[in-house]
Amino acid sequence: MSDNDGGKAAAVPHAGMKHVPRQASRQPSIKDIARLARVSHPTVSRALQNSPLVNAETAAKIRKIAEDSGYRASAVARGLVTRHTRTIGLVVTTVDDPFASEVTCGIEEIANDHRYAVILANSHADPERERRVVQELAERRVDGIIVTSSRVGALYLPLLKELEVPIVLVNDQYPGEFVHSVMIANRDGTRAATEHLIELGHRRIAYLGDRGGYQSDAERLAGYKEALAAAGIDFAPELAAEGDGRPEAAIEAMDALLQLHHSPTAVCCYNDMTALGAMRAIRARGLRVPEDVSVTGFDDLFFAAYLTPTLTTVRQPMRRMGQMAMENLFKLMSGQTSGQASGQDSVVQIKVAAELIVRGSTGKAQKHEGNHA
Template sequence: MKRASIKDIARLANVSHSTVSRALSGSPLISPETVSRIRQIALESGYRPSAAARSLVTSRTSTIGVVVTSIADPFAAEVVLGIEDAANERDYSVLLANSNALPERELKVVHAFEERRVDGIIVTSSRVGAVYAEVLSQARVPIVLLNNQHPSEFMHSVMIDNFAASFAATRHLIDLGHKRIAYIGDRFGCQSDTERCGGYRAALEQAGLPFRPEFLVPGNGGPDGGATAMGSLLALPNLPTAVFCYNDMTAFGAMGAASARGLGIPSDLSIVGFDDLFFAQFSAPPLTTVRQPMRDMGRLAVENLLKLLAGDSAVPNANVPGELIVRHSTAPPKETN
């Protein structure tokens, strides 16, 4: 069935096209009685405004472009749910694209979103970093980075306080009595890894524990990297009694490798993750981890983006706190270290 147009409504209401347009947009030039009558006719005839036509008038498309590393990434999936919730509440649509963690693809997607005339762009786990300074000087739309992975002078970003959260996670292990604590990081030079390692080292220093370079092992952010890194730690002559991992996916790989070697968790080895992905509570044993407020971060990114669109002041670099969730993958060490 053909969708009703403004011309159809004008004919049914016996008014001009311009009167219908003004009435549907809530213009004060049209009497309330006429507005009510025209809107009722529009409702009964199944009229829906054209987004394309509206964008020609307002120069807005009510669309936000979102760039994620991969839709298969559990972190990105949770963040996008928060973005969509906040966008839908404000009658915005979301366009989603993958960067596959490739800087050149990320920039290509951002430019493609600009060409499609989105109102604003949110980039999660950006791999571009400082290059954005030049991109922004030419951008026609506001951009907010969420969980930016490289230090830059970018004005608008949303990040968890990685340093404080990692300090708390390491402190938890120290308070349990562990003195030989390893860190499995991320080998790609991410800002979040630098900050999490910084919190780990600061907690050791505050407790008067030595930093052992051999206990600092890179992973790749995935379970395979966590398993390989754990293999390196288990080959050391003096084994750690606890391991703090860059993220939950790394922790799952580390737990699997340790279990395959016959180590009990947490009886022989305590493990802490970072993110609190949905299935962290269902691992065996349930994983102690740092909870990132992923959905809240997505909502905050949208709120800051819409403030920029409205010409209001957005929080330049918003840091949100993490929360240590203690489950059953951590316990006091078997023996005095």
């Protein structure tokens, strides 16, 4: 009786609303379909979920009607009752960073396979803003969160309890270890790159880092130092310079290195963007890569193989890392719904191997430069 039919068209005497908004045919609801099919709305719901509880031909009829009327069940209403939104939040420093793009791509890929949506948010590497966007994601009741290059890291531990949302970190930049994370083997990477340079005869090797205070920078610097120590080369503090992970700042830093009385014959860069600037600075002084100065990068961004010379770098399987983060998040999410205890410690910290890709930007140290010491 109180079917509460949306059919205001029916001449109900009490429809005395002034100015019936006419509402311009808004999206059909499940009740509209139910009315058209002359069934109750739960039957429609079940039919569209392919539930075995509804008669086969009834279900077919309902599906036909739903199809014809362009009905699409509201994910927001469904989310309200099922208590999960099939949505995850992704926090990156900024999307136009090639590293973040690649990771995002891997995440989106896996998420889409499972019909999950991805909400994108930029942190701009600002801890305050990172916290804010994570809160906003929680407000939207995402089922899980992935944060890349987090500046907050371990601070998520309390938040994790408060928000009740699984979180996976990719390349956490906060000193200390978080519960669930996917990280690249930073130290191994730069150690391999530096060893490669040493093997080529270099002794004066600079490290061009990132002044942002990232954990990855500290680890990469450590790997560089390890390789030096293993080869019996003293670490020279004046050869440790700092950019900001972008080419522009790297130009200045590299130029300063080249002005040193005893300038380096090789430079191990924090990442490929930094290497881009370093190479430019080297050329600006009329020097050649790799004949005068060898350069290594980190990441293996797509352009590394297309530079002149091609860039020797440490490959980071960025897309794969995104995929792994998403896969782990799925495990955590399913573990959370099925039972409290299960899946809690199934995945924790994953360390991905870094691979040195030798290309054209590194070469044998010049004799006279080596002796110059």
